[in-house]
Amino acid sequence: MSREAWILVVLAGLVALATLVGAVLLAIRVVRTRRMLGALGAGGKVAFYGALIYAILPVDLLPDPIYLDDMGVLAGALFYLGRLAARRRAAQPGPPERTPVPPGPDHLRRPLS
Numbered sequence: 003m004s005r006e007a008w009i010l011v012v013l014a015g016l017v018a019l020a021t022l023v024g025a026v027l028l029a030i031r032v033v034r035t036r037r038m039l040g041a042l043g044a045g046g047k048v049a050f051y052g053a054l055i056y057a058i059l060p061v062d063l064l065p066d067p068i069y070l071d072d073m074g075v076l077a078g079a080l081f082y083l084g085r086l087a088a089r090r091r092a093a094q095p096g097p098p099e100r101t102p103v104p105p106g107p108d109h110l111r112r113p114l115s
Contacts, residue, residue: 018069025069028076029057035083042086049086053079 003011032053039047056062056075063071 021069021073025057025072025076028073028080029054032076032079032083035080035087038083038087041090042083046083046086049079049082 032050036050039050053075057072
């Protein structure tokens with residue numbers, strides 16, 4: 003093999019390794035969101051399990067050495083789960099808001115200079 007061919011093989015291997023690492027990191031983040039599934043309803047469960055099944059099964063839109071489609075599905079699931087969690091948090095009543103108490107007259111302040 004020529005030197006240029008070896009360089010192309012090495013670069014292709016590095017790109018494949020980088021996409022594999024990215025897909026694994028996204029899968030780990032999706033798995034960590036599993037503790038919220040009970041609160042996110044059926045849509046959250048479908049997004050969670052659907053993304054994991056798509057990433058694990060060998061049937062893909064792109065061949066397996068290219069993990070960009072897996073990364074896209076996992077990132078989409080994380081985005082969807084994050085939005086569901088934000089909506090859930092916004093819908094829950096929070097603690098009553100506390101008004102800030104101004105400092106008393108005996109409170110010393112440094113002058114700004």
